[in-house]
Amino acid sequence: MVNKMKIIAACGVMGLSIASFSAAVTAYDGTNCDAPGDCWQPKPGFPEKIEGTKYDPKHSKEELGKQQKAIQAMERRNAKRAEHFKKTGEWVYDISKLE
Amino acid sequence: MVNKMKIIAACGVMGLSIASFSAAVTAYDGTNCDAPGDCWQPKPGFPEKIEGTKYDPKHSKEELGKQQKAIQAMERRNAKRAEHFKKTGEWVYDISKLE
Amino acid sequence: MKINSMRFLSAIALALMVASPYTMANQKLDKMSKEDSNWVMPGGTYDFNVFGEQTEINVNNVDQLRPAWSFSTGVLSGHEGTPLVIDGMMYIHGPYPNNTFALDLDNPSEIVWQHKPKQDPAARAVACCDVVNRGLAYWPGDGDTPPLVIKTQLDGHLVALNAKTGKEYWKVEVMDISVGQTLTQAPYVAKDLAIVGSSGAELGVRGLVSAFNVKTGAMEWRWYATGPDEDIGLADNFNSENPHYGQEGLGQKTWEKDAWKIGGGTNWGWYAYDPDLEMFYYGSGNPAPWNETMRPGDNKWTMTIWGRDVNTGLAKFGYQKTPHDEWDYAGVNVMVLTEQEIDGEMRKVLTHPDRNGIVYTLDRETGDLLRADKLDETANWVKYVDMETGLPVRDPEYSTRMGHRSRDVCPSAMGFHNQGVMSYDPEQQNFFIGINHLCMDWEPFMLPYRAGQFFVGANVWSYPGPKGNREEGIGSGQVKSYNAKTGEFEWSVMEKFSVWGGTMATAGNLVFYGTLDGFIKARDSRNGELLWKYKLPSGSVGYPLTYTHNGTQYVGINYGVGGWPAVGLVFDLEDPSAGLGAVGAFKELQNHTQMGGGFIAFSLRGQGPFDDLSVGEYKPNN
């Protein structure tokens, strides 16, 4: 098959890129594998981690958690609805009517 | 012509109706000419003028005057615009730019 | 009233001074209107026959009619009226926000220009019957002033656009939404005047008609429907040939006190014009409020057929069809001008299918009442019109009054005929009338007048008439062929819903019309037989036009359901008495069509500009 041994080739490329990274800005091409599937390379002049740099957006932890909260709440509500439906054959959307 | 002498016939009808008006409710047919073109007849049990009756809507004089005020203001503005246009060949809608 | 009297005098002076250029532009438009390639005003021609002389599409091949191209206006709500076609360009109007588009008929996939006015959205809240607009006017230009497309905006503006560029040429205020006034009407060009009416009688608006000089935007004359005679604009010989119609002083005398100031009589329907007589014709609408108990008197001059001199606007005659209206039988409907041999005499007449269920024929020079026939025998508020007095002979059983619910009154407030146009085949000498077969219950209530607020004072429940299917809410429409000479209906067919937009006839012995549930149909105009139909995207409240372009005859129509019958659909209402009674009457409509808005052109086999496949294609420049 065509794909056999790709991982080895990829690692070869990776080794090579790592070597050239800090040496020459011109060699930057955005790709430099640390491991299979983890090949991102910061652009010349840009940090590898943005925390504490001028690019740190300083997101609020609370904001970052909001999506999961919303999803968990929906999942709970949906579970109640489906449970009621399985029992009664009637779909009641309004959760307040199920509690 | 067909229409000749109609006015006379109409007046004839009118005279008759007036006579029967207060006499018999059943004779009411909504029409009873006081003069050509002025034939309205109040319905049995309803007043000829509503002012002071329970049907008086007691409109506010100010409200009744608002339409004319609005129209006169528009006419003044339009006149200014048209005047400016006749003078300059340019239509300026915004009155504040004309004053 | 000083302003009005002064204007009156200056209008006359001006008319005398500039008589000759007036006549030229007038003749130009008249001439253009008679070319197959043009549709220069709502009625097609000044006589408002809504008739195409073309015979390319005819009874034998109409079944091959197919869409050639289409254009969405980008707006929903009722698309009333029909576009204009002038010198290979089509001008398309639409409901609020009243965008206007110019399309090149050689390649309608490119919009030559578009005019999209910004309007105060509050205008929508004072429109009685959906935010409709009925069309455009065209003035052909002279050496100095460019050809103009003239439009109304719901917010009360009358705007003249350069027909070549779409740029605003002038823009005047005609109505003020803060006092409930709007414009939905197609303006009208006669001579060098743009004539325009008014809307808002459901908000107590005192009706008026105005004329603006197309070249300067200056108002030339303005006359009211109610109030002092100086405001109404009565010529010296007003109704001199029919004094029993009434003459002086009635605009005040037939009202109690100031009631005429909020007494309605708007005119938002159609105009017709007789270039020989230099007279124009229209109807004034319902008195306000609908609650008749609140306005004792004949309420003149609401509900009146007007014949006015175009130069001064002064009325030569006025015939009030429904004195002291008790049913909202607003009298604004279309006036179709023809010549008819009536009682052995050739007369210049106007024929007018009134909302009150009667089709009237008047001598349009004198105002003489020549015929008054019921549009359908089910009209019951009136027994007949006394031809001597001109007065309707009422059946008190169907009168309305405070404290009483009147039942089964026919027509309903929507009328047996409303804003739709009526076509006339001059060869056959028959009129083709789209009819609402609607009756109602009516119950008045009291309310005070507040400027800018609804001032109706009646609850209404409309429903299909006795020939329809009241349970299912269908059978509310008819199409009829009417012979004004005999007063006979030569044929009559039922329709599922009111035929709201009206009809267009052609010399191919065809009558076309759109339906509320979204068909355009063609019938044999000689016998009513259904010959063709096409399912439009949305119901139509407009009417068809026809034009010939590059040797091909097209029939086109606006679609986009709306207007009064579809307010339930447009505003998502459910109470049957909502929408002034329309919601109940047309509750079935939503199961047949949804909102939309656009224009479709049809031709035999769908031939058209895109038969050349390269039209509208991208041409790479390398």
Place this chain on the structure above:
Amino acid sequence: MKINSMRFLSAIALALMVASPYTMANQKLDKMSKEDSNWVMPGGTYDFNVFGEQTEINVNNVDQLRPAWSFSTGVLSGHEGTPLVIDGMMYIHGPYPNNTFALDLDNPSEIVWQHKPKQDPAARAVACCDVVNRGLAYWPGDGDTPPLVIKTQLDGHLVALNAKTGKEYWKVEVMDISVGQTLTQAPYVAKDLAIVGSSGAELGVRGLVSAFNVKTGAMEWRWYATGPDEDIGLADNFNSENPHYGQEGLGQKTWEKDAWKIGGGTNWGWYAYDPDLEMFYYGSGNPAPWNETMRPGDNKWTMTIWGRDVNTGLAKFGYQKTPHDEWDYAGVNVMVLTEQEIDGEMRKVLTHPDRNGIVYTLDRETGDLLRADKLDETANWVKYVDMETGLPVRDPEYSTRMGHRSRDVCPSAMGFHNQGVMSYDPEQQNFFIGINHLCMDWEPFMLPYRAGQFFVGANVWSYPGPKGNREEGIGSGQVKSYNAKTGEFEWSVMEKFSVWGGTMATAGNLVFYGTLDGFIKARDSRNGELLWKYKLPSGSVGYPLTYTHNGTQYVGINYGVGGWPAVGLVFDLEDPSAGLGAVGAFKELQNHTQMGGGFIAFSLRGQGPFDDLSVGEYKPNN
């Protein structure tokens, strides 16, 4: 992550328990999809070939195609996708407010049922790209549960309707608009599951895909694009055949700290399904925010082609096409399943025209990358895809970064291909691809994340690519025929505007598509020759379908311009960088078309249900 793991286990258990009824319903839909009279899912069939086997309409007679009937949805905005046709009924969807209509194909002038959900209008404010919706799913029913039409609502609901009555059968919450989540996608039925994705990566929404049991409304599994492996749902053998794609831990490791929680990777595109492998395929979208400087790392598993087991949802493979995306090359585009002889071997493949300008062919069993060809040679961010590593070899000149305006990057953020579908002629073995020929300038900026607010961080200016006419703003589209075996484009034509909605092919050697400026066109699929077109009311962002009803082959299409390319038109924007750069690119569009919304069915000579003129007529009951 407890919830997810538990669900995972129960999903497997359930899958094992109810395996046989699953398979039955599955086969039923598969079988129905192959009948000429049906169009049961967005791609026509599970392999998403968007192909009609019919030959009644073919290269020799397509010029006789004419509208047979039309239906306005009553809504403006972009009408993406195509209706479903099942057992003589057509199910029509639309953009927000996401009304659904069932029409009887024997009489489409009556709406059999309509479902008009009330939604929080706030949903509109968090939709990135107009309030579009891409279509419906159908589940054919068994003895116990009725046939269902399954729909998404912009407000995040997934709703199952009884296909016969339109009544809601169940309704679950999938997305929450208060945190910026929406649904625009067509849900998808495989076995007894309704699969649905997510929208909102432009608001930092973490993407997920979920499956609900059609019979109970219960969620069976849910997997994310980013974060811990337990959330992402990796099968034990994930990428075992292509370990260089990456395997464990990358959903967190390739992000800095918590960035994966707001990292995008939504999936709002299309699904395809292989009933033999019981695997389904789709792409996850762009990482959030667009500003790449704010998210160091490869940002797995955004931009990924997924092959997942339908029973558990677990991923057998994932191939990330654009690691660490810098251009919004969201990877959600359509997957078309075919068998191809590639390098001498017959393979079950999926072909995917990606937004990044490359069309990928993968073995759909193993995930092996078989081909990666530029959709147009003007794609410049990438030199080529290294077939050994699977990695794009970038041209740093077109990379983007803070403090820099990148210029002339091709494709633009809108991609060379976006939400449009792609058709495949199994006889010719060619793909027909509608292409956006668009490039851009791009300039990032910083911003903090706030749940429910836009989280983009880049200004974009899009414009036609080098083969177009940048000055006039036209020449932004192409249609191409692609041979996956050779990687050759057999023909290619330019279009005035991006071909946004995609193509539908038929065995009549035809390829059909709609254009943004409002044509539906038919080309000879063998050579690209334009054979027919019709001017629709409004531009199309949907794609055609074909079905045979009562012996007549129809081609139909949604019209109603909108979606990302038309946000300028829909929301009346003028700044060229507004609408995420679309306004400038499509500024010319408004001179060609206006909004609209509906469906038109075409047939040879326009034959159809209303050939019988009595269909839809009022039948008086006396």
